[in-house]
Amino acid sequence: MKDIVLIVAAVILSLAAAGAIYRIAVGPSLLDRVLASDVLLAILGAALSIDMAVNRHLNNLVLLVALTLIGFVGSVTVARFVADRRGQVNDS
Amino acid sequence: MTPNATGVDAVIDAVTAVLLIAGALMSLGAAIGLLRFPDLMSRMHAATKPQVLGLFLVLAAIGLQMREWWVWPILAVAWIFQLLTVPVSAHMVGRAGYRTKHLHPELLSTDELEAVVLRAAGERAAEKAEEAGSDVPHSRNGGHTGGTTGNGGPSA
Amino acid sequence: MSRKRISFRTELPLLVWLVVVWGALWRDFSPGNLVFGALIAVVVARIFYLPPVELSGRFNLLRAIPFAVVFLGKVVAASFQVMYLAIFRGPSVTNAVVAVPLRSHSDLMVTATGHVISLIPGSLVVEVDRSTSTLYIHGLNVRNDSDTAKLRREVQDTEASLIRIMGTRAEVDALQAEGLSATRGASS
Incomplete structure (x- = not known):
């Protein structure tokens, strides 16, 4: 049971990660890439949590919260600067 | 998970397995959305919503497996952080996307913001004409397009 | 920067939230830990001053x-x-x-x-x-x-x-x- 769950989840998450990485590589714009890396971070978080659930420990929990916050700060910062840069280009 | 579980353990393990797989599927759904949607805005929907539900399902699975009451507050805190941050970052990305014209107008049935932005741009151009010569630095203009402040309110 | 004194009542939800996060991160909800967390929450709320969230004071x-x-x-x-x-x-x-x-x-x-x-x-x-x-x-x-x-x-x-x-x-x-x-x- 444990092994089956782990294998199925691993396959699904790998496919998802591949999709996100493809979007990071192709993504026509910077914002698409930011979005895709946010999803990639969420997939990593899901993998950490699945490990915690299956093996019954909570070692990754703080890491999970930190990941969420880092992803948040990262995408907000990038979005902010993208908007700013474009604004100035339009102004000049 | 308990090896060779019986009775209650088996039921809990089965529920956990379903929750975990469903949570993983949510990530897959997000990735499919990222790949198949045509523009940034619809991809944003795909990136935010399944992420929140996926984390919820997986955290619920952890709570079921640990079987200790003090786990639930931690899991709730982790999820609430996600609830608070995901809409904000989606909003920031979406706003930047709209302003940098990442939208495909042919995919929109209506766009009620466009008129507002055009009017604001007109007003700003007029202000700029008045200000010309006074050399006022306006590095923060990008954040305040004609009265539309996009902080999403105060971030408490 | 005018610092309007915020009443304890409007600050209370923030403090409670901070204490819950503190207890959750320590994975310890014993009274001693919570009291210490409350102390830190008050200090943090005093030092890192944020504009008060204007709560309506009612919650149904x-x-x-x-x-x-x-x-x-x-x-x-x-x-x-x-x-x-x-x-x-x-x-x-x-x-x-x-x-x-x-x-x-x-x-x-x-x-x-x-x-x-x-x-x-x-x-x-x-x-x-x-x-x-x-x-x-x-x-x-x-x-x-x-x-x-x-x-x-x-x-x-x-x-x-x-x-x-x-x-x-x-x-x-x-x-x-x-x-x-x-x-x-x-x-x-």
């Missing part, structure tokens, strides 16, 4: 619990809707940006509505106009005017239930007056 728990349940249901529905659209509609999905004027002008209410809106099916906040408290919503799979109207009503209903939970007295009264003057047949 009886309405909050059903709202939370409905909200959870909507989060689930949102994910499945996005997945369905991604798989079956894909590149040909039609969207819209819709302006939705809100009733309330308090920052907290606009923020809360925006957050909830971003998590329920098919809507995301693109832009906020604080001066008129208008939200510009990006709706997924909005093809015609009736979909637009549906999205707008959904947002305003969400705001209405949030006002009933934690709006100020005046906002609730305005909402009730509006409900009476509107058509009787509206089911809400």
Whole structure:
């Protein structure tokens, strides 16, 4: 049971990660890439949590919260600067 | 998970397995959305919503497996952080996307913001004409397009 | 920078939240740890001073619990809707940006509505106009005017239930007056 769950989840998450990485590589714009890396971070978080659930420990929990916050700060910062840069280009 | 579980353990393990797989599927759904949607805005929907539900399902699975009451507050805190941050970052990305014209107008049935932005741009151009010569630095203009402040309110 | 003294009452929810986070991160809810956490919370709230969140001072728990349940249901529905659209509609999905004027002008209410809106099916906040408290919503799979109207009503209903939970007295009264003057047949 444990092994089956782990294998199925691993396959699904790998496919998802591949999709996100493809979007990071192709993504026509910077914002698409930011979005895709946010999803990639969420997939990593899901993998950490699945490990915690299956093996019954909570070692990754703080890491999970930190990941969420880092992803948040990262995408907000990038979005902010993208908007700013474009604004100035339009102004000049 | 308990090896060779019986009775209650088996039921809990089965529920956990379903929750975990469903949570993983949510990530897959997000990735499919990222790949198949045509523009940034619809991809944003795909990136935010399944992420929140996926984390919820997986955290619920952890709570079921640990079987200790003090786990639930931690899991709730982790999820609430996600609830608070995901809409904000989606909003920031979406706003930047709209302003940098990442939208495909042919995919929109209506766009009620466009008129507002055009009017604001007109007003700003007029202000700029008045200000010309006074050399006022306006590095923060990008954040305040004609009265539309996009902080999403105060971030408490 | 004028520092308006904030009363302990308006600060209390923040402090309680900080203590809960503290206890959760330590995984220890013993009284000693919580007292120490409360001490740190007070110090942090004093040193890292933020503009006070203007709470209305009322919170209707009886309405909050059903709202939370409905909200959870909507989060689930949102994910499945996005997945369905991604798989079956894909590149040909039609969207819209819709302006939705809100009733309330308090920052907290606009923020809360925006957050909830971003998590329920098919809507995301693109832009906020604080001066008129208008939200510009990006709706997924909005093809015609009736979909637009549906999205707008959904947002305003969400705001209405949030006002009933934690709006100020005046906002609730305005909402009730509006409900009476509107058509009787509206089911809400």
